[in-house]
Amino acid sequence: HTSVVNRLHKVLQQGNYKLSSVASQVLGVSGRAILQAMMNGESDAQRLAALARGRLKASHTDLVAALEGQLSEGERWVLKQLWEQLTQLETEIARYDEEIRVQMSEYEMVLERLLTIDLIGRRSAENLLAEIGPDMSSFPSDAQLVSWAGLCPGSEESAKKNRSGKTPKGNPWLRRALVEPSWNAARRKDGYLGAMYRGIAARRGGKRAVIAVARTILEAAWHILSEGVEYKELGGNYLDQRHGEKTRNQLIKRLEKLGYDVSLTPKTVAA
Numbered sequence: 208h209t210s211v212v213n214r215l216h217k218v219l220q221q222g223n224y225k226l227s228s229v230a231s232q233v234l235g236v237s238g239r240a241i242l243q244a245m246m247n248g249e250s251d252a253q254r255l256a257a258l259a260r261g262r263l264k265a266s267h268t269d270l271v272a273a274l275e276g277q278l279s280e281g282e283r284w285v286l287k288q289l290w291e292q293l294t295q296l297e298t299e300i301a302r303y304d305e306e307i308r309v310q311m312s313e314y315e316m317v318l319e320r321l322l323t324i325d326l327i328g329r330r331s332a333e334n335l336l337a338e339i340g341p342d343m344s345s346f347p348s349d350a351q352l353v354s355w356a357g358l359c360p361g362s363e364e365s366a367k368k369n370r371s372g373k374t375p376k377g378n379p380w381l382r383r384a385l386v387e388p389s390w391n392a393a394r395r396k397d398g399y400l401g402a403m404y405r406g407i408a409a410r411r412g413g414k415r416a417v418i419a420v421a422r423t424i425l426e427a428a429w430h431i432l433s434e435g436v437e438y439k440e441l442g443g444n445y446l447d448q449r450h451g452e453k454t455r456n457q458l459i460k461r462l463e464k465l466g467y468d469v470s471l472t473p474k475t476v477a478a
Contacts, residue, residue, distance in 0.1 A: 208296045215242075215289045224276035229265035234293075236260050241274070246287050250277055307333060317341050320431045323438040324424055325400050326388045334384035335428060343433035349426040356381045358422040385421035392420045399441040400424070 212234065219226055219233075224245075230238050237259040244255055252274040259270060278286065311318060311333055321332040339352065346352040353359050357377015393413065395401030400420050407416035427438050459469045 208293070208300065211289055211292050211296060215286065215293065218278075218282055218286050218289065219276070222276040222278040222282055224278075225273040229270045229273040230259075242286070242290065245278060246283060246290060248283070252276075311336070314341055317432065320435075320437055321428060324427050324431070325398050325438065325440060326391050326395070326420070327424065328388065331384060331388045335381070335425075338378060338381040338384060339428070339432075341432055343429055346429065346433075349429040352429045353422055353425055356385070356425055358382065358385070358418060358425060381425075382421070385424055386417055389417045389420040389424065392417070 216227060216233070226238060226241065227233050232238060233242075240258040240260065241255050244258055249255060252271045255274045256267060256271045259267075265273070314336060317336060318329070318332050321327060321335060322329065324332075327335070339346075343352070346355065350359070355377060357379075389400075389404075392400045392404035393408070393416075395404070400423065403423065404413075404416045404420050407419050430436055431438065455471070459471070462469050
C-alpha cells in the first residue's frame with residue numbers, strides 16, 4: 208500500500224502538482240476528490256481546488272498554486288493504474304481488518320486494558336497481543352519478556368551507561384509493534400512517556416529514547432496481562448519529583464554555564 212502511494216506521489220510530482228504540500232492527507236476526502244477529477248481529465252487549478260472539503264493546512268490561494276500542474280496522457284494512464292491497485296489493496300486490507308476483528312473478539316477485555324497504556328492505539332494493541340499472547344506464564348517476569356523482545360539495554364551496559372548503544376536481536380514483529388507508537392512520545396507534551404522520551408533524547412538521542420519508551424510500554428503490558436491491572440499514568444512531572452534534587456542541581460549547572468549566579472530559596476507553603 209505504501210509503495211503504491213509513494214509511486215502515486217511521484218506521478219503527481221512529475222506533473223508539477225504539489226498536493227502533498229497543502230493537504231495533510233493526499234488520500235483524504237479532498238485529496239481523493241481532486242485525484243478523481245485529474246484522472247477524468249480535469250486540469251484547471253481553480254476547479255480542482257473547489258473540490259476541497261473541510262479545512263486544509265494551506266489557504267485556498269496556496270491550494271490553487273499547488274494544483275497548477277499538467278499530466279501527460281501517459282502520466283494520467285499510470286495514475287489510473289495506481290488508483291486501481293490502491294483500491295484493490297484497500298479492499299483487501301478491509302477484509303483482513305474484519306478477520307482480525309473476528310479473531311480478536313474473544314480478547315476484547317484484554318485489548319481494552321492494553322488500550323489504557325499511553326501511546327497505544329487499537330492496531331498497536333492488536334499487534335502486541337498477537338505477538339505475546341494473553342498468557343504470561345512463559346515469561347515469569349517483565350525483564351524476561353523485554354529480553355525476548357530484544358528491547359533490553361546492550362550487553363556492555365555498566366553503571367547505567369550503555370557503551371555499545373546496541374539492543375540485542377529479538378522478535379522483530381514485536382519490536383515494530385512497540386517502536387512505531389513509541390515515536391509518538393516525541394510529540395507528547397505531557398504524560399510520563401513523553402517526559403521519559405525528552406529526558407533520554409536530550410542525553411543520548413531520539414533512537415535510544417524510543418527504545419526506552421518501547422521497553423516501558425512492554426513492561427506495562429506484562430503487568431496488565433499477568434496481574435489484570437490497568438495502566439497507571441504517572442504524569443509528566445513524575446521523574447522530576449522523583450529525582451527532585453538531581454533535577455535542581457542539573458538546572459543550576461545549566462544556568463551557571465550561561466553566566467548566572469544562582470541562589471535558590473525554598474517556596475514556603477501558606478498555612
